[in-house]
Amino acid sequence: MSQTVxxxxxxxxxxxxxxVNRVLGKMEGVESFDIDIKEQKVTVKGNVEPEAVLKxxxxxxxxxxxxxxxxxxxxxxxxxxxxxxx
Numbered sequence: 497m498s499q500t501v502x503x504x505x506x507x508x509x510x511x512x513x514x515x516v517n518r519v520l521g522k523m524e525g526v527e528s529f530d531i532d533i534k535e536q537k538v539t540v541k542g543n544v545e546p547e548a549v550l551k552x553x554x555x556x557x558x559x560x561x562x563x564x565x566x567x568x569x570x571x572x573x574x575x576x577x578x579x580x581x582x
Contacts, residue, residue, distance in 0.1 A: 498527065501549045503538045506559035507531070515556040523552050537563060 507513055513531050516538060520529045526549075527542035540549050546562065554560045 498541065498543055499546075501540045501544060501546045502563035503540070503550060503553055504536055504561050504563050505531075505538045505553055505556075507533050507536055509533075512556070512558060516553055516558065519552050519555055520549075523549070 505512075505516060507516065510533075513533050516531055517529075520526055520538075520540060523544070525543040526540055529538065529540045531538050538553060550560060550562065
C-alpha cells in the first residue's frame with residue numbers, strides 16, 4: 497500500500513542532501529521523494545513503512561525525526577498567539 501512519510505532531517509549542505517538522496521534511492525519500495533534543505537524536510541512516497549524510512553535516513557548520521565512530532569505544538573501556538581494579539 498502506497499503511503500507518504502514526512503521526516504525532519506538536520507541537513508546543512510548539499511553533501512547532506514546527497515547522503516539522504518543516496519540512501520533513499522537504494523531503499524526498496526520508494527516510488528519518489530523530495531528533499532527540502534531550507535525546511536529540513538524529506539517527503540517519501542511509496543510502499544514503505546514509516547519506521548523503516550526513519551531508520552534508513554538515520555543511517556546518514558543526520559538528526560532524523562518524524563515531521564508530525566512537532567506539528568501539534570506549532571498548531572497550538574498559533575491560535576494562542578492570535579488570542580493574545582486580539
